[in-house]
Amino acid sequence: MIEGVARRAPAVATGVKRVLPDRFVWAYQGDGDLASIGTAEIIHAAARGENISIVFINNTTYGMTGGANGPNNAYRQRSTTCPSGRDPAVNGYPIRVCEMLATLDGPSYLARVAPTSPAGIVKDKAGDQHSFENQIAARDSRSVEVLSTCPTQWRLSPIDAMKWVDTNIDPGLPAGRIRR
Ligand SMILES: Cc1ncc(C[n+]2csc(CCOP(=O)(O)OP(=O)(O)O)c2C)c(N)n1
Numbered sequence: 001m002i003e004g005v006a007r008r009a010p011a012v013a014t015g016v017k018r019v020l021p022d023r024f025v026w027a028y029q030g031d032g033d034l035a036s037i038g039t040a041e042i043i044h045a046a047a048r049g050e051n052i053s054i055v056f057i058n059n060t061t062y063g064m065t066g067g068a069n070g071p072n073n074a075y076r077q078r079s080t081t082c083p084s085g086r087d088p089a090v091n092g093y094p095i096r097v098c099e100m101l102a103t104l105d106g107p108s109y110l111a112r113v114a115p116t117s118p119a120g121i122v123k124d125k126a127g128d129q130h131s132f133e134n135q136i137a138a139r140d141s142r143s144v145e146v147l148s149t150c151p152t153q154w155r156l157s158p159i160d161a162m163k164w165v166d167t168n169i170d171p172g173l174p175a176g177r178i179r180r
């Protein structure tokens with residue numbers, strides 16, 4: 001296991017995979033990390049078609065550092081830096097990472113999953129497995145976006161936080177395979 005600095009996971013994973021191509025390499029990134037601080041990293045790794053897997057844990061918030069507005073906050077979602085809720089006129093629009101990466105030729109597999117129910121958890125496992133199998137079959141890069149919760153920063157119970165994902169985030173970030 002290698003711990004890279006925030007935003008550099010795709011570059012670190014690229015280096016490991018290129019030097020040790022027989023190793024299975026996957027990286028784990030949050031939304032503040034992958035889609036904000038490290039946006040350039042994921043785009044270029046995907047454009048290069050690196051043979052790595054990325055699991056993107058999107059809880060639509062900078063959880064560890066106090067709950068600031070993230071690049072994927074849903075419309076109207078409240079955060080510590082956006083206490084009245086996200087207003088596109090002031091805060092802009094959420095970035096749909098998988099759809100953006102799907103404009104590139106490099107990624108072989110892109111999916112978004114919402115493990116907010118037993119069926120969603122099964123789909124999440126299947127998506128991760130497909131991503132990992134693609135890497136073993138050496139089919140360019142792949143990314144699975146997992147819609148996640150942050151009950152602490154969202155000020156919700158764990159159950160209500162999962163409901164929030166389904167009712168507020170999922171419509172803007174629909175679950176499903178974006179590229180096989
Ligand atoms: C280059 C860099 N900038 C800022 C930070 C401070 N930092 C640590 S965690 C974090 C928030 C990360 O949010 P996210 O990736 O969404 O993960 P979460 O806490 O929500 O799981 C920030 C800004 C850092 N560690 N490195």
Ligand SMILES: [Mg+2]
Nearest residue numbers: 030031061063
């Ligand atoms: Mg986050």
